[in-house]
Amino acid sequence: MSREDDIRNAAARRRNILFLTERFLADYGFHQTSESLKNEARLPTDTYELCDNIDLDSIYLEYASYYHLKFGKYPKIVRKLKPNVNTELDMKRKPKSKCRLTAATTNAAQTEMPPAESLTIPGDLELIVTKVEMVKAGVEGAEAGGIIIPVAATNGENNRNETLTRLREIEHLTIADGLLSQQDWQNLADLVKTTIMRDVLKLSWADMCGNASAVDIVKEAVVTPLKYPQLFANGLRPWKSVLLHGPPGSGKTMLAKILYAETREQVTFFNVTSSIVVSKWRGESEKIMRILFHMAVKYSPSIIFFDEIEGLTSSRDRPSDHESSKRFKNELLQLLDGMEQQMGGVFVLASSNLPWDIDDAFLRRFEKKLLVQLPNPVERAILIGKQLPILLTVSKEQMELLVRISEQFTGDEIRLACKEISMQMVRRVTRADKHTTKTEQEVPLQQAFEQIKPLSVKLMKRHQIWQEEHSS
Template identity: 40%
Template sequence: MVHVIYPFDHLNNGDVVPALEDLPTRDLMWAPAPHEIDPDIWPPPPDRDPAAWPSPTSVEHKGPPVMKSARNNPRNNRTADNKKTTGRNATTSQRKTSDVRNPRINTSKGHSAKTKDTSNKENSNTKDKQDRDNNNGDTDDEKHKEEERRFEPPSAVDGDLVDMLERDIVQKNPNIRWDDIADLTEAKRLLEEAVVLPMWMPDFFKGIRRPWKGVLMVGPPGTGKTMLAKAVATECGTTFFNVSSSTLTSKYRGESEKLVRLLFEMARFYAPSTIFIDEIDSLCSRRGSDSEHEASRRVKSELLVQMDGLGSATDEPAKVVMVLAATNFPWDIDEALRRRLEKRIYIPLPTQEGREALLHINLREVKVDPEVDLRTIAKKLDGYSGADITNVCRDASMMSMRRKIAGLKPEQIKQLAKEELDLPVTHQDFMEALAKCNKSVSKGDIQKYLTWMDEFGSS
C-alpha cells in the first residue's frame, strides 16, 4: 500500500516533509513489464502491418453547414464582405431571434402554405371530377375501395378456408347473356321471375310475394342448365358462386360443415348472390341409406339449415341469396332438399326452332356454304341435345381440313396456309358429321324425367 505524502515543507509538529520532486515516479512504484525482463520468453508485440493497419490520418474539423436565411429585413442581412471578415455564420439562437423579431416572415409563410393547400384542393377536386366523368360517376378511390371490400371471417382460424372459397368459387359476371342460349323460352321466363325480377323490383317482392329461395333445374345432360345459371348471374349482376361436391369436402372432421356455413356467410356478405350447385344429387342424396357416411349426413344437415333455417332468415331485399341447383338424377335428391328448392323447372331437349337457332349460334364464327339448308339439318337432329348439336357442328367444320391434309407428311402440313384450310362448310360435311355423331339421350330417359316432373314438378 502506497501512502500519499503531501509536499508540505513543515508540519505543525515541526517534522520536515520531502519536496514534490523527491517523490517516487511511476517507474519506481511499478515493476517492469515481463517482456522488459526477459524478451526471449515474453517477446514484444509485433508491429502492425501498414497495409492492413494504415496510419491514422488527421480529420479536418468542419463547422455546421451554412443555413440560408429567408429574412427580408436588410438590417439582419450580411454582405459577402462581412462574411469574409467575421468568418462566422449565424447561430441557431440568432436565427430564432430574428424570426421572432420579424413577424412579417411568418405571415408570408402561412399565406404561402394556404395558397398551396388551396391549389392542392383545387387540383384534387378537378382530378376527382375527371375520374367521375370517365368512370360513370365513380372515382378511382371509390373503385379501389369497392375492389378492396372483402369478407372477413368471424374467426381468424377460418381465414385459410375463406381464401380457398374465394379463390375457387367466386366468379363475377360470367358474361353469358340470354341471347347466347337458344330456345328454352319457358325456362328463361321462370328464372327471370324467380331471380332477376326481385332484383329489379324489390318493393313488390315482399311478404307472400317474396322471391324463391331455391330453384332446381332438371333435365337430361347437355340441355343448357349450366349456361342458364351463368346467364342468371350475368343478367341480374349478382356474385356467382359455382359450387361442386369437391369444394365442400374436407378430410378433417367438422371442416366440411364449416365450409358450408362460410359459403352462405360469404354469399350474404357479397349479396345479392347466386349459389349454383351443379350435380346436387352427388352432394345431397337421400338420407338414411345404407351407403351414407356420417360426414356426408352432417354436410347435408348444415346445407339444409343454411338454406332454410333461423340463421338464413333476413328481411333485407338487398341481402338475397339465391340457391340454383342442377341435376340429371332428380329422383335421388333428399326430400327435405326438394322442399327447399321451391321452383323445380324441367329443361327439355331443344325443339325444331331451338335446334335451328343452335346451328346459327355454333356456325357464326365459320364460313357456311350458301347452299346449306339449316332447317333441313335441324329436322335431322331431332332427339339431339344442345351439346350433341354442338359436337355435330364442330365435326362438320373440320371436314374440309381433314380432306386437305389427307396423305400429307407433317412437314407439308406445317407449310399449308390458313386460307387453304379455312373453307366453307358444305351440306356434305353435315351429312358425314351426322353419320359419325349420334345422340346421347334415349327415349326411356326422357320418359323418366317427364314422370318425375308430373309428380314433383313446380314450374
Template identity: 40%
Template sequence: MNLADICDNAKKGREYALLGNYDSSIVYYQGVIQQIHKHCQSLRDPALKVKWQQVRQELTEEYEQVKVIMGTLESFKSEKPVDVFAPPSDERPEDPAVWPPPIPAEHRNPVTVKRPNSAVKQQRKDSPGLQHRGAGPGGRGQGNLKPDRPGFRDVRGTKAKDDKGKKGVGEGAGDVEQKKFDGTGYDSDLVDSLERDIVSRNPNIHWDDIADLEDAKKLLREAVVLPMWMPDFFKGIRRPWKGVLMVGPPGTGKTMLAKAVATECGTTFFNVSSSTLTSKYRGESEKLVRLLFEMARFYAPTTIFIDEIDSICGRRGTSDEHEASRRVKSELLVQMDGVGGALENDDPSKMVMVLAATNFPWDIDEALRRRLEKRIYIPLPTAVGRVELLKINLREVEVASDVDLDLIAEKIEGYSGADITNVCRDASMMAMRRRIQGLSPEEIRALSKDELQMPVTMEDFTLTLKKISKSVSAADLEKYEAWMAEFGSV
C-alpha cells in the same frame, strides 16, 4: 445462285460475331438473309422451301442477338462515368429557415404523390422539432407540419392509396371499392379458398347465347332480376324464390343458364361443386357450408349455383350413407331454411338464392326438394331451338349456300344442345381433313390459313350425322317426364 456463297457468308457472319467485330458481322448476316429470301422464291418443292425458311429464321434470330449486343455496348458508352473513388460527402441537410407556403387545393395533383427522399427521412428522424407538432420553441415554424407540404404525405392518404391499390386492375379512382368479407372466427385458409375458387362476378354468358328455353329464362328473370327492379312488390308472401332446381338430361343447357344468371343479373355468383365442400378433416365440411352461406349473405344479393347437387345432397337414411356426408347435408338444409331464417329476408337487396342443377332428380333428398321451391324441366331443344343452336354454333365459320339448316334440324331430332355443338364442330373440320389428306407433315406446315378456310357444305353435315348419334335415350326422357309430373313446380 451459288449455295457455297450462302454458306460462306453465314460462316463469316458468325466468326466476326465471336471475334467481337459486330459491325462486319451484321453486314454479312443481312446479306445472307437476303440471299436465302431470293433463293426461297425460286424454289418449287414445298418441303425444301420449308427447310430453307427454317434456316433463314435461325439466322434472323442470330442477327437480332448481335443487334442487341451492339445496343447494350452503345448504352454503356453513352452513360456518364461514375467516380467510385470519390470520397463520400459528410454534409447533412439543414432545416430551412422558412418553410414554403402550402399549395392551394385547386393546384394540387390528386394522382401524383411525392414520396419523401432519403434526406427528408433522415431529417425527420434526427430533428426532434419535426416529430411532434408545436413541440419546443420555434414549433410554429418547424413542428406544425401539414400533409400538403412538398415532400411529405399524410399517413391516412398513404393508407387510402394502398387500399385503392388493392382493388381490381383497371378500376378508376372514382370507382366504389369492393367490400371484403371479414373472416374473423373462421380459418383464413377456408375463407381464401372460397374467395378464390367460388366468387365469380362475370362469366360472360348472355341470354342470347342460349337458344330456346324461354320458359326457363322467364322463371329465372322472375326469381332473380325482378326482385332487384321492384323491391317494394316482392315482400311478404311475394318474397323471391329462395331455391330453384333445374332438372333435365345432360347437355341441355342447365349450366349455361346459371352462367347467364350471373352475367345478366349483376349478383355475386358462387359456383359450388362437391369437391369445394369436401374436406378430409372431421367437421371441416360443415364449416365450409356455413362459411359459404355467411359469405353469400355478406356479398348479397347472391346466387349460389350448386351443379350436380345430387352428389352433395343425396337421399338420407340409405345403407351406404356415411356419417360425414349426413352432417354436410344437415348443415346445408339448416342454412337454407333453419331456425335463424338464413334465406328468409324481405329485403331483395339482401337476397341469397340457391340455384341447383341435376341429371338425377330422383336421388335428391326429400327435405332439399322441398326447399328448392321452383323445380323446372330443361328439355331437349325443339325444332326452332335446334335451328337457333345451329346458327349460334356456326357464327364463326363460313357456311356454303347449299346448307339447309331446317333440313338438318329435322335430322337431329332428339339431339341435346351438347350433341348439336359436337355435330357443328365435326362438320366444320371436314374441309380441312379433305385438304390435308395425303400430304406430308412438311407440306401441311407450309399451308397458309386462307387455304384451310373453306365453307362448310351440306355434304359435311351428311357425313357427320352418320358418325355422331344422340346421347339421350327415350327411356331416360320418360323418367324425367314422370318425375316432373309428380314433383314439378314450374
C-alpha cells in the same frame, strides 16, 4: 424396430386413443369431462385434430365384427361385479352428506354464528342452499360450522347490468360473425372466396335457345328484384331456390353461365363444387357450408350455384353413408330451410342429371323444380345456324335435313355435330394433297350429324315422368 421407434409408436398410440376418447365424450354431451381430459392429458389440439373418417364407435364395431369372424362370437367388454364386491364399492363410494343438520353441527353453528340480530333471514328460507342456487339468486355463501348461510351480494346489481349488456351484444352478433374472428374459420373463409366467379363471359339471354319457362323463373328470382325492388317491399319474396334437371347437355349449366354474365356487376356468384365443400377432416365440411351461406349473406345479393347437386344431397337412409356425410347433409338442410328468415338476398340455383337420387327433404327446400327441355325443330334450326362455320353455305333443303336428323338431340350434341363439320373443313385445308376434286371438297353435313348418337332418348322420358310427379 429400434427402441426409439417403439417409444415413438407408443406415444402416438396413446395420443390417438386420447383424441378418440375426447371426441367420444364431446359427441355424447360430456363436455366438462372432455375439457378436463384435454387439459389433464395436455392434448396438442393446436397441432393435431381427429380425422373425419374415424371415431371410437366405428372402431368398436370393426373390432366386434373381426372378433366374431375369428372366434364365432362377439367379445365381452364389460361384466357384472360380484354382489359382495359391489356392496363394498358402494359403501366406499357413498358420499358423506354434509347437508344434514346434526346436533354437533347445530351446537357449533350456535357458538360460531354471529348474533341473530345481525342476520335477516325470511321465515320460510332454508338455511342450507347449494352454491348453484346461490349463483342463480345472486348471493354469496358463507360457511359456518357446516351450515351454508346466504348473504346478500354487494355487487349483484352491477353483475346483472353486465349480463344484460352482454346479452344485447350477443343478440346483434350472429354465430358466423364470431367464428370468423378465429384463424381456422378465417382460413376456411379464404377457401370459400375462391368459389366467387370473376371471369368475364360474353353471353346474353339471346344465347339461350328455348326453355323460355326456365329463363322466366330465373329472371323472376334474380333480375326482377334488382330492377324493381319496390315490388318486394310489402312481404312478397322472390323465388329463393330453383332446381334445374334434364339430360346431360340440355343447357342447365349454360343457363347458369348466362345468369352470371347478365348479373356480374350486380350479384356475387358462388360456383360451388364438391372439391371445395367436402373435406376429410371431422366437422370441416359443415363449417365450410356455414361460412358459404354466411358470406353469401354478407355479399348479398348473391347466387349460390350447385352443379350436379345429387352428389351432395343423396338419400340419407343409405347404409353405406358415413356419419360425417349425414352431418353434412343435415347442416345443409338447416341452412337451406333458414334462408327465408335469416338469409335474405340469397338465391340458390342447382342442377342435376339424376333428380330421383336427391333426398326428399332437399327436394322440399327447392321452391321450383324445372325440366330443361330438348330444343324443338325451330330452336334446332337456330342452333345449327349459329354453330355452323360462317364460310359454309347451307341450302334450305340441307337445313331441313339436318333439323330432321337432329331430333332428340340436346343443344350440346348439336354443337358437337357442327364442330365435326368445322373440323372436316380444317382437315381439307391442311391436307398435303391439294389436287382434290370438287366432290371431295364438299363437306358431308349429313354424315357429321348421323354419327352422333343421342343419349337423351331414354333419359328424357324418365325426366318427364319425374317432373309430373314432383312438378312445382
